[in-house]
Amino acid sequence: MLKLSVLDxxxxxxxxxxxxxxxxxxxxxxxxxxxxxxRFWVAEHHGASGLAGSSPEILAAHVAAVTSSIRVGAGGVLLPHYSPYKVAENFRVLEALHPGRIDLGIGRSAGGGALAVRALREHRREEPDDFARQLDDLAVYTQGMAPGGHRFAGLEASPDADSAPQLWLLGASPGSARLAAERGMGLAYARFIAPHGEAEAMAEYQARYLPSSAAPRPAVLVALFAVCAETAEEAERLALSSDLAAVLLARDHASSPTPSPERAASYPYTPFDRQLIRENREHLLIGSPPEIRERLEAIGSACSCEEIMIATVTHSFEDKLRSYRLIAEACRLQSRSIPQS
Structure with missing residues (x-):
C-alpha cells in the first residue's frame, strides 16, 4: 500500500x-x-514574508511534543549554512526525547535571498563550500563518535542515546541521488522543483546505493504539491491561489503571502503570466479524490516508490485540512486513535 506523508x-x-x-x-x-x-516534515526559509518556518529544529520539536506516533522531522535543514556537528546534536536531542520518531532531512538550497544568506554565513571562514564533506561529517556525528582518521577523531555528538535520527537528503537531480546513495541516506525527491525527473533520479539512487549501519536498505520518497477538493472544479478554483503566487514570486523575486482564489480570479494577467502559470501547473496535482489517488499511484509506480509526501497550499486553512482528509480517505489510510492528554 502506498504510504503518504506531509510536508508543511x-x-x-x-x-x-x-x-x-x-x-x-x-x-x-x-x-x-x-x-x-x-511522517510530518517542516521546512526552512529565511526572509520570506509568505513562509513562516525559519527554524525547523524548534518547530519540529514542538510538533513532536504534541503528537505521539507520527514521524517528525525537517524537510529540510539547509546544511551549507551550519556546522554539521551542531545540526547532529540538535537532532540527537530530538531523537533522545522522541526515540524512533525523528527524521533529519538535509537541503542544499539557499533558502532565502542574498542578504539573508550573507547573514546566515557571516560566521564562516572564506572557503569553498564542500557539501559532500558536510554530509559525511553529519553521517558520522549522528551516529555518535568521530572515528580514527577523522580530523576530529574521538569527538562525540551529544546526547548519548539508544537510537539516531533517520537521515534523508532532499534533491531534484541524479547528482543528489548519487550523494544520498553513496552515504546510505534516504532520498526525498523534490518533484515540486523538477516534475519530470523522479524516475531517473530513483534509478540512479537504487543502482548506486551503499548500505550503511544506519540504513541497510534504500529509502525513497517523492515530495509534491497537491490540491484536492470534492470536485475537480472546486480543486481548480482553490489552485488559483497557487497560480497568482507563482506570478508574484516571479515578479518580486520573493515569497509573499498566499492570495485568495477571489483575488487570483480577478488579477489582470499578462500573456507572459499565463505562460508562467501553465509551466507552474506542471508542478501541481489538482483534482477530485479519485483523480488525485490515480495520479499518486501512477507516480509511485513509475519510480518504484512506496511513499509520497504531499505539500498543500491554499488560502483557507479549512480547505487545506479538507484536501488532506479527502486524500487520506481516497487512498484508504488507516486512521489512528490518539490518546487524550
Missing part, C-alpha cells in the same frame, strides 16, 4: 499572520497523525 512550509495567507501560520502547522500535524499519514 508554514505558508502565511493574505490577511493572516506568521504566528497563525505556525499554529496551523501544529494543528495540521495533529490531524495528519490522526488521519494515518506516515
Amino acid at each position: 512550509q508554514s505558508p502565511v495567507s493574505e490577511g493572516s499572520s506568521a504566528a497563525e501560520a505556525l499554529r496551523q502547522t501544529v494543528a495540521l500535524a495533529k490531524e495528519a497523525e490522526r488521519l494515518g499519514y506516515t
